[in-house]
Amino acid sequence: QKEVEQNSGPLSVPEGAIASLNCTYSDRGSQSFFWYRQYSGKSPELIMSIYSNGDKEDGRFTAQLNKASQYVSLLIRDSQPSDSATYLCAVESGGTSYGKLTFGQGTILTVHP
Amino acid sequence: SAVISQKPSRDICQRGTSLTIQCQVDSQVTMMFWYRQQPGQSLTLIATANQGSEATYESGFVIDKFPISRPNLTFSTLTVSNMSPEDSSIYLCSAGGVEQYFGPGTRLTVT
Numbered sequence: 573q574k575e576v577e578q579n580s581g582p583l584s585v586p587e588g589a590i591a592s593l594n595c596t597y598s599d600r601g602s603q604s605f606f607w608y609r610q611y612s613g614k615s616p617e618l619i620m621s622i623y624s625n626g627d628k629e630d631g632r633f634t635a636q637l638n639k640a641s642q643y644v645s646l647l648i649r650d651s652q653p654s655d656s657a658t659y660l661c662a663v664e665s666g667g668t669s670y671g672k673l674t675f676g677q678g679t680i681l682t683v684h685p
Numbered sequence: 686s687a688v689i690s691q692k693p694s695r696d697i698c699q700r701g702t703s704l705t706i707q708c709q710v711d712s713q714v715t716m717m718f719w720y721r722q723q724p725g726q727s728l729t730l731i732a733t734a735n736q737g738s739e740a741t742y743e744s745g746f747v748i749d750k751f752p753i754s755r756p757n758l759t760f761s762t763l764t765v766s767n768m769s770p771e772d773s774s775i776y777l778c779s780a781g782g783v784e785q786y787f788g789p790g791t792r793l794t795v796t
Contacts (some may be wrong), residue, residue, distance in 0.1 A: 603783075606784070608787075615777055615787040615788060615789050616728070617787075671718065673730065673779075674730070675728045676727060677727045
């Protein structure tokens, strides 16, 4: 059973702070890792993908991957109230599971002014 | 990224009936999937919609309950059959390659 676990949250940070979201996964053969943002009443929106160990930066977002520790994280710098949403970690295992995503339970982030 | 539309956006149905949800992608895509998101929960994969062949279902989901069609590389349907209140969920299709993009979802309420 492939599992993806996220820090339980909810997470509340002040505007301008760094929000740190964490995720661990059980399948050591996992190939691809994604962060989705889901606003209330909306569908998930892909915000970051990462495939190799290290950091990947895109604007205020940085994804970090450590395959040895089976750990992936998302940092949001200079957090804004508009970042308030549920963040979903998703993992894809490749091979016969190409494209199939296993999701964590999500972390609710609230950024307060 | 693919642009995905779904119809209907929401519906209220009586138990014992069936609903067919349509998913349309603006470009040809390799992979299409159907997910369910129960209230307050994360997403669970129902099945892979295979073009030209039978869908591949995940554990706990069966073809008789969730028949899926994929007649071409841009379109798929999911039917929720013989519905019960436990089927009340948001149903989402996704499409793409290794990066998957989601449609807006269909909010189903079964009374």
